[in-house]
Amino acid sequence: MQTNILFVSIGxxxxxxxxxxxxxxxxxxxSNIENSLVAQVSDDKFIFxxxxxxxxxxxxxxxxxKAFLNRLHINxxxxxxxxxxxxxxxMVISPEFxxxxxxxxxxxxxxxxxxIASIISLALSQSVGLEIREKSLENKMKESRKLYEDTTKLKIKDRNALMNFASSIAKERFDILNQLYLLDKPDIxxxxxxxxxxxxxxxxxxELKSRFEVIEYKISYLKESVEFATDRVNQKSSEFLEWIIIWLILIEVFFSIWSYIIKPLME
Known part of the structure; x- marks a missing residue:
């Protein structure tokens, strides 16, 4: 006798x-598995x-x-x-396997x-969780592309925005490692x-491992983009400070000339 069971994982x-x-x-x-809640509704119905x-x-x-999500007011x-x-x-359950x-x-x-239900649900949840991160990183890749295209337009005031962008990238990696448990074998x-x-x-x-490796590569790329943009901003900041110092020196020279040369001649 064959039994069919469907697993549906949703972000x-x-x-x-x-x-x-x-x-x-x-x-x-x-019960709990890998910091996730397993709710057994009946002998063959579970929510992970x-x-x-x-x-x-x-x-x-x-x-x-749909009825369950509606009751939870998911739009x-x-x-x-x-x-x-x-x-x-x-899933197909049959004595032949x-x-x-x-x-x-x-x-x-x-x-x-x-x-068995918990392990399948865990892997599917990790897959959907990865896809959510993949889409989030795609948006960040677009932002990063703009950084490369507009490096000449970056200003010193953009430093805070770059730091926030760098923090969001670090948080993405932390969340993937801390929440999805892709580098650890499940205890069960x-x-x-x-x-x-x-x-x-x-x-x-x-393809959990290979997708995680692609995400790691994208995060590394994004970090390099932010570092490049930050270096450009820091360079402009240094140039700005250098010009301030030059102008201060010129002002000092002017007042010295005024005090020791021009002013005595006028008296």
Missing amino acids: LPRTITKYEIEKEFSTLIL NTTYGVITFCNFSHEEI EANHFETALINQDYP DKPLIDSHTIKYNKFNKS IWDDLELESLYNQLSIQL
């Missing part, structure tokens, strides 16, 4: 709280809620998801498929439980070879 405009989930369902079994604004629904229809609820970053991954098999379209396995898979195989296959299919 929301705000983080959903534990209280909001508890309020929606009368009976819940709550992260701290970085991504929520994953296991075995919920799109209509059930994009009725058209989350196009309005919000999201990713679907179907004695080991987890994953391709770009389907997860195939002969069993399903809370641990340490002593379970099957769960580890499931997570590793999902990580490969979703």
Whole structure:
């Protein structure tokens, strides 16, 4: 007998709280994995809620998801498929799959439980979280391109804006490492070879590591852009100070000439 289960991971405009989930369902079994909340609604229904604004629904229809998001007053609820970053991954449960098999379209396995649902939800949440960061960095890349194009127009007063831009880049990297846990093996898979195989296959299919490496490269590029622009501003600041010093010297020379040469001649 074959069973089909759908996982849907969505990047929301705000983080959903534990209280909001508890309020929606009368009976819940709550636990945590990698700082994320796992809410077991029934034997085969789960909600995986992260701290970085991504929520994953296991075995919920799109209509059930829309109804849930509407009750939480998410404006994009009725058209989350196009309005919000999201990713679907179907799972087929059948006795013929004695080991987890994953391709770009389907997860195939002969069993399903809370641990399996949690690992799949974690990987999908990480993927959606990465896509959110990718889009954020794309916008920063456009800002960085303007820095290169307009370096001659940069002024000393732009230094604060450059520092804020540099801080936002550093925060992007910190959030990716601190929230998505892409460089750490999930604790839940340490002593379970099957769960580890499931997570590793999902990580490969979703290209988590390679996408993270691209993000790291983009962040390095952005840092170089800011450093280049900052150097230009600092150079202009130095030139400005040099001109002030030159003018101060000229003024001093003028007053000296006035005091010791011109003024005595006029008396």
